[in-house]
Amino acid sequence: MSRQSYASVVFFSTLFASVCSNAPIAPKCPESKIISQELIIKRKSVDVEKDGKKKEKKDEFIHKGTYVERKLDAEIESYSNSDHHESLKKAEKMFRYCLNQYISDVKIWMTGSFAAGVDTFKSDLDFTIKTSRWPEESSFQKLMKIKGFFIGNSLFKTGRVVRARTPVLKLVHLETDVEIDVTMDNEDSKRNTQLLSWYSQMDNRFSKLCRAIKGWASESGIEGAKNGRLNSFSICLMLIQYLQTLNILPNIQEFFPELNGPIEIExxxxxxxxxxxxxxxxxxxxxxxERSLSDLYFGFLKFYAEFNFDKSWISVKNGKIMEKRFDETEKPLDGLPDSHHFIVVEDPFLTTPRNCGGSVQGSCFVERIQLEFKIAADRILKKKTLFGGYPSSWRTRLDNEGRKTDKRIKVFEKERMDFNLKLSEEVEQPWGRDYDGPEWHETRVDPQNFWDLDRRPMITYEESLPWPVYVPNMYCRVDFV
Structure with missing residues (x-):
């Protein structure tokens, strides 16, 4: 039986991949007992002593249920799959090699989620570079010159240089299809990566939760600074702050005061x-x-679904939730950034306060973001799953790998067909006549057609609510109601 692609097997139910005829007998499964599938999530109000005097009520979430808890834990850990690391490492290696060939004195830092250890299977590569060449040129002009080096490179597809506060050169490694973002002298990116790496050392639950929450934020639409929502780093800081309130993560900068400012990453x-x-x-x-991943994940969702962004702000540097306070002239106090009207997530390093969540510039966006937190928490309660509003990470990974594999097979088959055709034209036929039978057609499903989501019957997911319309540099926007 000829080799079938993933798309062929799925698309045509009558086609099956060949099976080994002498496979060993599967081992006998041990007997298992049916356990409770009930998910119990209670809300208990406990007295918490504050400053040795004042007492306040604090909500503690208790998450029990053996089967469902393990199921939710497995769904969270599914985001920590490392199958994509090989592609990322190969793309990283080739980028470093090529750039060093072009610029001899270049210094390269890998930044972002992969470097910090909080990447998902959708993560790309981020680099920031430094060179003594073109000292009079701006960052944008330097990236344009670097783009010129890669235009003739057969290993990379060259994109555009995005004009922004921090210009970005877009590249794609052709062999692995990994996207690469390149910036110049981006100190913020290096410091942010270092901070996430340090907190990942404190407790391995942080990196697992961070991957799952970033995956959910991307699918639900919460992540997207260019659309007036939160950026990825702000979401990571929100998780760190939540775990600090539970005494799971310490305040690193409290123990190392020298980190309270712009630090240099060598x-x-x-x-x-x-x-x-x-x-x-x-x-x-x-x-x-010993709180489980699902317990902490659910607690994170409930924490920010009920968070009062009007009166409080997030400060990882201080290790606690801060109150928005102002002096008599309405000047912000306690390091509160000037951009403090909506969601405030303090940059943990800068001496001049800056709001990492400043991309959210409307109360309707705050309400919509908190609504997504509530929807995700309610989904866990009602459906006992993280997924429902979007495909699971398992399905997404399977589709991505199937698409890549089928495209490689298609390219290989075309190369083989072209080679055979060329070979038949070069070989002189000593006798016989030309073939005049029916024209040969491919029977394999074209990957481009199979993976076209509009042409396939898809599983229906929860219908998501529309987001507010984003108008840059304006507070008034169309509401989502």
């Missing part, structure tokens, strides 16, 4: 410094907290 070996060991040596004791 290279992209972000794990060189064992921050967890250093912070323990300074007297910090990590509490034994």
């Amino acid at each position: 290279d992209d070996n972000y794990g060189r410094r064992d921050m967890k060991k250093e912070i323990q040596e300074r007297g910090y004791k990590f509490e034994e907290n």
